[in-house]
Amino acid sequence: MSSLDNSLFDEVPLEIKPLAVDHLWGQQPSHFVFHEDKPNLDAYFDSYFKYYAQQCDLIGRHENGEYSSVETHIDIMTIAHLLQQPLTRAEVRKHMTDVLKSTNITQHDNSINLVARLMLMIRIGGVPHEYSKGEYLEWKEGDLREFVHIHFAAPSARARDRIKLEKSFNALNVQRIGGIKIWWTDNLADHLRMMDDDKAVFIFHHGSFLEHQLHNPMFPPCFIEETLRTLMLLFPRYNPGIKKWYQKEVAKSACGLDKRLIGVGNLNAEERQSENFNYWHDRLVILKEVYDEARPNTLSQFWYDRRNGPQWYTFWVALWVLVLTIVTIVLAVVQCVEGGLQVYLAMRA
Known part of the structure; x- marks a missing residue:
């Protein structure tokens, strides 16, 4: 099996993608297969690794790698293991200084944001050169797991009335x-x-x-x-x-x-x-x-809006009647013109 020591400037090799996601998420049970009964991760994580490459381009490879402190894919996995533990952001930075070549705090922060994004598919931390219509989350306090739990556990602001979401609501x-x-x-x-x-x-x-x-x-x-x-x-x-x-x-x-x-x-x-x-x-x-x-x-x-059946039928029947009426009028006018033309030509003969 190939090593994760490949440079971040190289894509994750096909044969080690299963190993990469195990490092990022832990060994999760997969209970389904994708097209053509391919049970391997590459078959159904193609879109994820496109995202992985995009984020590495955005943060890890920006400014020829000077924007962050990660250099290889194993660096990403190392930080992922730290983020999976109950460590604050400051504690994660301290451990990174011990295991990575760089001691630059800003680079470490950018690397933490990169790995958190890869682990969760959540836009953690702002990136000045990133264009996006969406928003990003700023993680400052507590460990990453606690931050994610608190963010998504915010109470509902709307009344929890029983609202049916019909089949047509897709x-x-x-x-x-x-x-x-x-x-x-x-x-x-x-x-x-x-x-x-x-x-x-x-x-x-x-x-x-x-x-x-x-x-x-x-x-x-x-x-x-x-x-x-x-x-x-x-x-x-x-x-x-x-x-x-x-x-x-x-x-x-x-x-x-x-x-x-x-x-x-x-x-x-x-x-x-x-x-x-x-x-x-x-x-x-x-x-x-x-x-x-x-x-x-x-x-x-x-045509597609059939949420109100009677109204839909009424509209299209009315439209059909209108079209038939217009066609009838047009045909009547044509016949009148044709008749007048025939009378005129008969008088001229």
Whole structure:
């Protein structure tokens, strides 16, 4: 097996990707396979390692490696082991000084942010040269696990009324009926956040990453399972329309969308209740409200918007009657003109 001592400027070799994720997340049980029954990590973590390479470019390789103190992939794994322990940020920096070549505190802080991002897929720490529409989290106090648990355990600000999230409430309809753009994100903290004056929503697309984190103690209890259920809600497995649409999204995407997203599962009627969501409750309710309040503005939206059946049928029957009336009038005018022309030509003959 190849070594993790490869330079950060080199991509993680194919054969050691399983070893790399074991270092980053611990040995998590994988309970599924990807396309063509390939049980190895590379088959269903292709999108994750694209993210890994992007973050290494952004932080680890920036300014020819002078922006951070990591030089090899094993340096990343070393810091990951430190972050998995109950150590404060200052304590992690101290240990890094002992095991890495650099003693530069700023470089160490940038390296900590890089590794935390790779472990959690959460944008930890701001990067001056990073452009993103989303937000980042600033970790200062406590250990990393405690910070993540506190952030996602914030209490709901909205009343926890029983709101049914109908089958029609899915990602495809949110876009084509609600007129809400979907912004794919690699930042778990941005998931379901409404943006652009409620005209866009972030969706975290890394279903394969989430399925591998179900037993990761770095995340709060049941948080990953609930996040997966939000994806099951918005991307139900057995909806052929969504599958076809998402495959087109994957084909045209430059960010490496996770193909596993549309295979994570399905929710039944009882599971599609807002009260079943704790961590994502408020964001789901806000998205549902914006979706419900949206009114169609184009013929395409009118065609797909069947939330109110009688209204939909009334509109299209009225439109059909209008079209037939216009056609009838046009034909009558044509006949009148044709008749007048015939009379005129007969008088001239």
